[in-house]
Amino acid sequence: MEEPFFFRRGEVPLFGMLHKPEGTPRLGFVTCHPFAEEKLWSHRVFVSAARALAASGHAVLRFDFSGAGDSGGSTAESSLDLYLQDLAAAVAELERRVPGLERIGLIGLRLGASVAALFAERAVENESLARLRAAPLILWDPVVDGEAHFQELLRINLSTQLAVYGKVRETRDQLQERIRAGETVNVDGYEIGKPLFESCALPKLLNAEPKRHAGPALVVQIAANEKTPERADLAALAGAYPAGTASRAIEHPFWREIKPFYGRAANLQRVTQEWLEKTHV
Amino acid sequence: MSELRAVSFPNQKGQKLFGTLHMPPAGAQQKPCVVLLSPGVKMRVGPGRLYLPLTEALTALGHPVLRFDFFGLGDSEGELSETLLADIYNHIEVGRYVDDTLAALAWLRSQGHSRFLLGGLCGGAITALLAARRDAAVIGLISLGMTVTLASNAATPGKYLTTKQLDGKRHQYFRNLLKLSSLWRFITFRSDYSTIWHSMKRLVVKPAPKPAAAITGVAELPPEQRGNANPLFPPAYFEFLQRGGKVLMLFSEKDRLWSEYEEKFEVPFAERLKPLAGNIEKHVIANANHVMALAEWQREMVAFTRGWLTRTWAPS
Numbered sequence: 001m002e003e004p005f006f007f008r009r010g011e012v013p014l015f016g017m018l019h020k021p022e023g024t025p026r027l028g029f030v031t032c033h034p035f036a037e038e039k040l041w042s043h044r045v046f047v048s049a050a051r052a053l054a055a056s057g058h059a060v061l062r063f064d065f066s067g068a069g070d071s072g073g074s075t076a077e078s079s080l081d082l083y084l085q086d087l088a089a090a091v092a093e094l095e096r097r098v099p100g101l102e103r104i105g106l107i108g109l110r111l112g113a114s115v116a117a118l119f120a121e122r123a124v125e126n127e128s129l130a131r132l133r134a135a136p137l138i139l140w141d142p143v144v145d146g147e148a149h150f151q152e153l154l155r156i157n158l159s160t161q162l163a164v165y166g167k168v169r170e171t172r173d174q175l176q177e178r179i180r181a182g183e184t185v186n187v188d189g190y191e192i193g194k195p196l197f198e199s200c201a202l203p204k205l206l207n208a209e210p211k212r213h214a215g216p217a218l219v220v221q222i223a224a225n226e227k228t229p230e231r232a233d234l235a236a237l238a239g240a241y242p243a244g245t246a247s248r249a250i251e252h253p254f255w256r257e258i259k260p261f262y263g264r265a266a267n268l269q270r271v272t273q274e275w276l277e278k279t280h281v
Numbered sequence: 282m283s284e285l286r287a288v289s290f291p292n293q294k295g296q297k298l299f300g301t302l303h304m305p306p307a308g309a310q311q312k313p314c315v316v317l318l319s320p321g322v323k324m325r326v327g328p329g330r331l332y333l334p335l336t337e338a339l340t341a342l343g344h345p346v347l348r349f350d351f352f353g354l355g356d357s358e359g360e361l362s363e364t365l366l367a368d369i370y371n372h373i374e375v376g377r378y379v380d381d382t383l384a385a386l387a388w389l390r391s392q393g394h395s396r397f398l399l400g401g402l403c404g405g406a407i408t409a410l411l412a413a414r415r416d417a418a419v420i421g422l423i424s425l426g427m428t429v430t431l432a433s434n435a436a437t438p439g440k441y442l443t444t445k446q447l448d449g450k451r452h453q454y455f456r457n458l459l460k461l462s463s464l465w466r467f468i469t470f471r472s473d474y475s476t477i478w479h480s481m482k483r484l485v486v487k488p489a490p491k492p493a494a495a496i497t498g499v500a501e502l503p504p505e506q507r508g509n510a511n512p513l514f515p516p517a518y519f520e521f522l523q524r525g526g527k528v529l530m531l532f533s534e535k536d537r538l539w540s541e542y543e544e545k546f547e548v549p550f551a552e553r554l555k556p557l558a559g560n561i562e563k564h565v566i567a568n569a570n571h572v573m574a575l576a577e578w579q580r581e582m583v584a585f586t587r588g589w590l591t592r593t594w595a596p597s
Contacts, residue, residue, distance in 0.1 A: 004287035004299050004356065013285060017299070017356055040323050047356060069326055070287075070301055160575075164535050164568050166452070189329015189574040261322065261366045263353070 006070075007063075009082075009089035015070035016063040016090065018097055019054035027135070028059040028101040030090050032112030036075070036153065036190040038255035039068050041262070042109055045254055048264035049107070052273065059101065061094040065112075067190070076184045079195035083115045084122065091129065103135035105215070107272075110255060111149060113142035114205050117237075120213040134215045136279065137241075138272060140249075141222040144233045146205030150197060153187045160186075208236035216279040217241035220271060221248045243279075247271050283340040290388035292352055292381045299356040300325055300349025300385075302392075305340045312343040312594060313420060314394040316385055318378070318401035318408050319348075321370055324355030327402055328572040331425075331579060335400075338583045342590055345394065349385055351378040373404040374431050374511055382412035386419075396420055403428050403538065403571070407514065413526060414517045421527040421593065423586055426538045426571060429546045430509045442479065445540035451480035502549055510545045518546075522557040529562050529589045531582055533569035562589050 001020045006013045031046050033039040050060040065086045066073030073082075091104055108116035120137045123129035143149045154172050161168050170178075175185045176197075184191035211217070219238035221231045230248070238246035249271045254262035284304040289297050305311065317332045319325050325348040326332055336346045352359030363369045386397055397416070399409035400423030407428050413419035442450070454477060457463035466472050499512040522528065532539035547554065554561075564585045569578035 002297070002299075002356075004289060006285060006287060015287065015301075037328065040326075040328065043324055043355060044322075069324070069330075160570060164570055166456070186575050189331060189572060189579070191576060257366075259365055259367070261361065261363055261369055263361055 007089065007093045009066065009086050012066050012072040012086075014063055014066065014072070014086060014089060016061055016093060017050075018094070019050045019060040019062070020098065021054045021057045021059060023057060024100050025057055025059040025098060026100065026102045027057075027105065028061070028094050028098055028103070029053060029105045029107050029136075029138075030087065030094055031060065031062045032087065032106060032108030032116045033062075033065065033068065034108075034110035034112045034255055035068075037188040038110055039064075041257060042255040044263050045265045045268070046109070049269050049272070052269055056273070056276075059094065059098045061090055061097075063090045063093075065115075074191065075196065076191040076193040077195065078193070080115070080118070080199035082195075084119050087115060087119050088129070091132070095131065101131060103215075104131045105136035105138065106132070107138040107140070108142065109140040111143045111146075111200065113139040114144075114146070114200075117142060117206055117211075117213075120215075120217075121211060124212040124214075132215070133213070136215055136276060137213055137217040138275075139217070139219045139237075140268060140272075141220060142206055142234070142237065144204075144206045144237060146200045146202045148203075149205075150192070150201035153192065154185065156187045157185055160188075206237055208233070208240045211241045211244075214242055216275075217244040218272065218275045219244065219246050220268065221246070222251050222253070222265075222268060223248050224252060225250060245275060247275065283337075288347070288349075288388075290349075290384065292384040294352070294359070296352045296358040298349050298352065298358070298381060298384065300347055303336050303340050303346040303348075305343045305345060309343040311345070312590075313396040313398050314345045314347065314389055315339050315398045315400060315423070316382065316389070316409075317346060317348045317423075318382060318399060318405035318412075319351055319354060320402040320405040321373065322354055322366060325350050327405075329574050329579075331402060331573055331582075334579055334583050335586060338587050339590070342587060344398070344590070347385060347389060349381075351381045370404060371431060374407055374428060375513060376408070376411045378404075378408045379412045379415065382408055383416060386412075386416055390418075398423060400424065402426050402573075407511070410517050410521065411513060413521050417524070419521075419526070421529070422521070423529050423531075423589075425531050425573070425582065426533060426536055427514075427530060427542060428538055429511055429514045429542050431511045442476065443537065443540040443544045444483065445544070446537055447476075447480040447483055450476055451483070454480065508545065514546065515550060519553065519557070522560045525560070527560050527562075527593050529586060530564070531585060532563070532565045533571055533573055533578070534565050534567050535569060536571040538571070539565060562593075 003018045050062055053060050064071040065083055067075035067078045106116035123132040154175050158168055179185055179194055179197045182194055184193045219234050221234045235246045238244040249268040251265045251268050252258050286302045288302045289299045339346050350357040353361035397419045398421040399419055401409050402425040406424040409422050499510045566578050566581050573579050573582055
């Protein structure tokens with residue numbers, strides 16, 4: 001059964017979609033989508049993954065962070081801290097709607113995976129998030145270098161300038177200066193402001209220092225093909241978890257506009273499900 | 282403050298479609314319900330959440346707004362069999378989601394709504410028009426970047442580009458002439474020679490002006506002008522206008538859809554359009570790209586739509 005609804009983080013309405021399995025689930029998941037237009041391109045991959053998990057007996061809450069999808073707010077005001085608050089509200093909403101859950105895992109992609117990883121570390125200290133501590137943490141191609149990620153986003157702005165004006169009117173440095181001065185910069189229709197830029201555009205958004213999340217953690221590198229070199233940073237991140245596993249899934253970068261239509265990421269889904277079975281969850 | 286509700290309803294195949302219904306503030310005089318249709322494979326918020334500021338403006342004017350996902354997309358049930366985006370786009374252009382749109386109207390009727398405006402960007406706009414043809418309760422269209430061709434971006438061969446597109450390409454080629462990477466592509470057979478040829482040919486071969494005849498369908502156009510024109514567009518458009526439907530045609534200046542509309546529809550069908558011109562309001566947003574990414578373009582789109590709605594459905 002799939003049930004759409006709105007819930008709140010303070011005054012901000014957040015959109016959620018609950019995938020409820022038959023029977024009484026003991027394990028639930030909350031998904032964390034990537035930023036900006038990557039969310040729309042990857043949306044259906046999350047839908048199909050959530051349906052597969054529900055078919056395996058797990059409850060899944062997909063939700064839109066503030067400033068994304070149907071949720072309220074705007075990316076101009078977004079920040080890492082607000083994303084973590086959104087996620088806390090989503091976890092609480094899943095607990096409220098599916099009261100019998102023993103553990104709540106997180107699944108994230110790209111910047112959403114980074115938010116999930118940072119949230120899992122916070123959960124260690126927070127009694128109200130006890131259900132997350134021994135639960136699976138699944139990170140699909142997490143953004144480790146936030147600075148590089150935001151440089152990629154700014155490149156989209158430069159491409160738009162080139163396409164529209166035939167030249168770059170504002171350089172990357174000027175764009176960054178404007179953000180730091182408190183203005184916003186448009187990326188594919190999303191305004192990036194200072195709070196998000198300063199909290200997420202960090203070279204070590206995720207580092208390889210030992211992590212406290214004690215539950216099983218899966219870090220998946222999404223590789224375009226077999227020849228794609230292994231990412232040492234992701235392997236190191238997996239190694240930082242007490243029960244971490246590094247894995248690879250061959251998929252196109254489905255979070256961007258590419259020629260194939262991605263209704264599901266079959267390899268990624270298989271790698272994830274097999275790992276879940278292996279870790280006896 | 283408008284009232285917001287997550288909703289679902291079945292399509293004709295029994296698949297559940299998910300959406301959000303936005304009701305005007307309590308006490309506002311209720312106006313026709315607007316259904317915003319998803320473009321391409323993007324979900325019901327549109328690229329860059331384009332539909333959100335529009336929804337806000339529409340509800341403020343008293344229009345309830347429904348946004349929903351077509352089957353196989355967004356949150357809705359169903360699976361698409363295509364493996365390429367281009368194939369999905371082509372199927373949308375010939376009406377794949379008309380039935381889902383009619384299902385949305387049927388559901389809205391069950392909720393007490395009786396008159397509708399359909400709107401959307403690109404694939405959403407052509408779906409709106411094709412659905413309007415099949416439901417007389419649709420009285421207006423909010424078209425953002427109407428597509429009048431069958432070709433998708435990725436598959437458009439050089440011969441189908443409009444003269445504006447070809448001129449733009451030629452300027453780009455000239456700018457890249459001194460770039461080593463461009464020259465390397467050219468001499469290693471990786472350039473799009475067909476487009477290069479067609480764009481350069483325009484420097485020496487000027488097409489003779491076409492006689493303005495009262496053309497009634499795409500099939501009557503000469504092959505070189507027919508090109509990749511969507512044969513479903515002109516009959517649906519004229520039928521809707523002739524029954525009194527009102528149309529807002531908004532385009533982005535830097536979008537190929539604008540030059541395609543002009544060259545592949547407006548010019549060849551000019552005679553037939555003349556008596557119906559009073560039902561069409563057209564506006565081009567300067568410099569805007571296909572998805573109206575910048576906030577200033579979105580504001581202009583919203584402001585013009587608001588003005589059109591106020592002028593067209595002002596209390597008599």
